[in-house]
Amino acid sequence: MPFERIRGVTNDPTIQLMKTREPNFNNLLKILKNEKPDRPTIFEFAITGNYLKPNADPSVPECWDWFPSNPFLASAHKNLGYDFCCGMGSKFGFPTPKHEKGASVGLAHGGVVTDQKSLRSLDWKNPEDFDYTHLEKAILPDGMGMIVRSPGGVLEVLTELFGFEELCYQIADEPELIEETLEMIGTRMVKYFEICASIPQVGVLLHSDDWGFKSSTILSPSQLRELIIPWHKKIVEACHKQGKPVILHSCGKLDEVYEDIIALGYDAKHSFEDAAVQIESALERWGDRMPMLGGIDMDFLCRKSPEEIRARARKLLEMTADKGGYALGSGNSIPDYMPYENFQAMNRVALEW
Amino acid sequence: MAVHEGIFNAIIKGKRKDVGTLVQEQVNAGAKPDELLNESMIPAMREVGERFSRNEVYVPEMLIAARAMAAGLVIIEPLLTAKGIEPKGKVAIGTVKGDLHDIGKNLVVMMLKGAGYEVVDLGVDCPNEKYEEAVKNGAQVLLLSALLTTTMPAMKEVVDYLRSKGLQPKIIIGGAPVTQEYANEIGAQGYGRDANDAVKVVERVLAA
Known part of the structure; x- marks a missing residue:
């Protein structure tokens, strides 16, 4: 999306609405307790730089460090009407393979772990060796909070290290190799969350770990329970030990493990697709026990008219107006191929409520 | 011939070594390769597919079953070709x-x-x-x-x-x-x- 197009609408009333909205992070915290926020609240965990850049205050120097403490990103989030800025806690990451650049990435093959030797020879970094002081020093606009997200998720990293098909074979053939790999991923992921959650300025954490395809979970529910969920449990416990809520972002059809997600103690679920589980259905089935964030299907947001998007957003807010436990947003994220007027149409319903 | 239960079940369970061994044994014993394929192997994969559609098995199990099927096909396919039997399409x-x-x-x-x-x-x-x-x-x-x-x-x-x-x-x-x-x-x-x-x-x- 060209910047000029967005700049051309900066006098649009929606932009003015967004800019005059006073952030209040407590609204999100109330939602995560399954309570009613003081006003409809909007949520995204990732927004394209093309939409952030024109909305940042011109006085703030442009900076593309994806940290929630980054004043440039925080300014853009505030001006778009959000109560928080979401980003990484540090530059810590896993030794996953580099994929060829393109519009998308295939994960069926291209892994780098084939055996114990290749696993151990990877350049494993430790989260405690990275800098998190920027989070402590963060000066955000009044009322805003920080959400720190993970560098991928336990299953996502495991899949990237093996390649999906090889992973499936190795789970059957070499369970000890899988166990050792998960230990190396999981201990680091837990440590990362422990560090971030212990920083007073960090308000909420988010673990991003896709578990589902369109028609089923990626691994079987029993494999998820045996291999992946125990690590999620440790991550949730690490956050809760510091009194911090933690959100699960996980894509795909997860019906069969929703009870597990609720039992894990995650404070909200993010990511929904109409082809897998519609947000409206998820709210009806599990909303009384699990706050939900976002949910308007990406394809719907990209291809429907602003009027249709407004109607759906309004219904979602009406559905949750009495009970709370819901923030309006996309089913996944705001990429630059999403028409800007559609993104605005969705958020404007909350801003004008 | 009737369904060979051993081959059928080994494919469903993804036991590729068992599939290879059993198919070879059957071939050595004079079983017709097209009958093995059509009456035991393809029905096994069809059953896996049906279970997948009913969310009774998942992608990893389907991949393992397909790998086991492939272990049998390696033995069967040259025999089919030699007999001039064409694939379905x-x-x-x-x-x-x-x-x-x-x-x-x-x-x-x-x-x-x-x-x-x-x-x-x-x-x-x-x-x-x-x-x-x-x-x-x-x-x-x-x-x-x-x-x-x-x-x-x-x-x-x-x-x-x-x-x-x-x-x-x-x-x-x-x-x-x-x-x-x-x-x-x-x-x-x-x-x-x-x-x-x-x-x-x-x-x-x-x-x-």
């Missing part, structure tokens, strides 16, 4: 231009092979010309895969391109954002909801 499959996702496509490949088809895997990020070449090389059905809303329009481009070249293969589409409605809209003959469904749709369009 020739199909080609590829992920469309701009899209690098291949988990779904690969599953469909495995299921189609397991159903007795000759499958030409065109890979990912396929330009129109690659599909054209496959049709000219005898593919009766083309299967197009896309994971992204942004790459899905490339399916229509393939359909339009082939029609502009005067080629009329049966075209089936599938992938996360794809719907029957979209298949109708672009003039594809079928839409596969999942890998198991894709096999049924191939059978249907070839029978039409």
Whole structure:
């Protein structure tokens, strides 16, 4: 999306609405307790730089460090009407393979772990060796909070290290190799969350770990329970030990493990697709026990008219107006191929409520 | 011959070594390879596909079963060729231009092979010309895969391109954002909801 197009609408009333909205992070915290926020609240965990850049205050120097403490990103989030800025806690990451650049990435093959030797020879970094002081020093606009997200998720990293098909074979053939790999991923992921959650300025954490395809979970529910969920449990416990809520972002059809997600103690679920589980259905089935964030299907947001998007957003807010436990947003994220007027149409319903 | 329970169950459970051993034993004992394939091996993969559609087995189990099936096919296929037995049909499959996702496509490949088809895997990020070449090389059905809303329009481009070249293969589409409605809209003959469904749709369009 060209910047000029967005700049051309900066006098649009929606932009003015967004800019005059006073952030209040407590609204999100109330939602995560399954309570009613003081006003409809909007949520995204990732927004394209093309939409952030024109909305940042011109006085703030442009900076593309994806940290929630980054004043440039925080300014853009505030001006778009959000109560928080979401980003990484540090530059810590896993030794996953580099994929060829393109519009998308295939994960069926291209892994780098084939055996114990290749696993151990990877350049494993430790989260405690990275800098998190920027989070402590963060000066955000009044009322805003920080959400720190993970560098991928336990299953996502495991899949990237093996390649999906090889992973499936190795789970059957070499369970000890899988166990050792998960230990190396999981201990680091837990440590990362422990560090971030212990920083007073960090308000909420988010673990991003896709578990589902369109028609089923990626691994079987029993494999998820045996291999992946125990690590999620440790991550949730690490956050809760510091009194911090933690959100699960996980894509795909997860019906069969929703009870597990609720039992894990995650404070909200993010990511929904109409082809897998519609947000409206998820709210009806599990909303009384699990706050939900976002949910308007990406394809719907990209291809429907602003009027249709407004109607759906309004219904979602009406559905949750009495009970709370819901923030309006996309089913996944705001990429630059999403028409800007559609993104605005969705958020404007909350801003004008 | 009746269904060979050992081979049938070994494929379903993904026991590839057992499948190889059992199929070889049967061949050595004089079993007809086409009967082994049609009465024990293909029904086993069909059963896996049905269980997958009912969410009773998941993608990893399907991959393991397909790998076990492949261990039997390695033994069976040369024998079928030697006897002049043809596959059920020739199909080609590829992920469309701009899209690098291949988990779904690969599953469909495995299921189609397991159903007795000759499958030409065109890979990912396929330009129109690659599909054209496959049709000219005898593919009766083309299967197009896309994971992204942004790459899905490339399916229509393939359909339009082939029609502009005067080629009329049966075209089936599938992938996360794809719907029957979209298949109708672009003039594809079928839409596969999942890998198991894709096999049924191939059978249907070839029978039409």
